[in-house]
Amino acid sequence: EVQLVESGGGLVQPGGSLRLSCAASGFTVSSFWMHWVRQVPGKGLVWVSRIKSDGISTNYADSVKGRFTVSRDNANNALYLQMNSLRAEDTAVYYCARGGSGGSLADWGQGTLVTVSS
Amino acid sequence: EIVLTQSPGTLSLSPGERATLSCRASQSVNNIYLAWHQQKPGQAPRLLIYGTSNRATGIPDRFSGSGSGTDFTLTISRLEPEDFAVYYCQQYGGSPEITFGGGTKVEIK
Numbered sequence: 001e002v003q004l005v006e007s008g009g010g011l012v013q014p015g016g017s018l019r020l021s022c023a024a025s026g027f028t029v030s031s032f033w034m035h036w037v038r039q040v041p042g043k044g045l046v047w048v049s050r051i052k053s054d055g056i057s058t059n060y061a062d063s064v065k066g067r068f069t070v071s072r073d074n075a076n077n078a079l080y081l082q083m084n085s086l087r088a089e090d091t092a093v094y095y096c097a098r099g100g101s102g103g104s105l106a107d108w109g110q111g112t113l114v115t116v117s118s
Numbered sequence: 119e120i121v122l123t124q125s126p127g128t129l130s131l132s133p134g135e136r137a138t139l140s141c142r143a144s145q146s147v148n149n150i151y152l153a154w155h156q157q158k159p160g161q162a163p164r165l166l167i168y169g170t171s172n173r174a175t176g177i178p179d180r181f182s183g184s185g186s187g188t189d190f191t192l193t194i195s196r197l198e199p200e201d202f203a204v205y206y207c208q209q210y211g212g213s214p215e216i217t218f219g220g221g222t223k224v225e226i227k
Contacts, residue, residue: 035216045155045163045206047216061214095162103210104153104168111162 002026002107004096009112016086016116022079022096022109030055030074033099036081038092039111046092049081050099064090086116120145120212122219124205130227137194139222141207146187151210154183154192157221158203166205167192194224202226 008020020036036048049060049070058070069082079096093111100106121144131137141152154167165174167183170190180195194201207219 044220045218047214059215100168102150102169104165106165108162
């Protein structure tokens, strides 16, 4: 059974940093595109970033480019999102997701809440 | 950027009724790259449909997807109590690589 469990969310001041983790089980992260998607509570879904199965190719939404870095650890079968220079507008629930057929997001974690506030 | 516009914003229906949800793209989307997700309150999204019309594993056959080009539809043939939720269409391709529609809430009438 595929499982994705995010952690690392919390309250951080504007300008601060946070590192999110996503522990995967039931599959190997190195075999799939892996994504981060965020959602402001009560609002819609917004794609944030992805990393290819080769671990080298990465892409980012313009709103986080240059501030966020996606990476993965094959040994621990985990995905990460390093978030720097955080802003109030980064406040959201962050989900990790496994890429599926045709660019779909086949499996989702339960999400972790990031709150950026002074 | 490919913008996805979902309509209606809210659909008020009774259990047993048919639901038809629309997703319109600002430019043509390859059928392979159009998906639908369901999200219930307090839960993560769940993939329902990929490649416009393929049901994901475990998705009941009352859910069906169709469409091409810029117009796509998710149909729920007979609403069950557990189907009342928010539905998002999602496309892959272009920049940014993935975009979502704003969502359609299916609520109990």
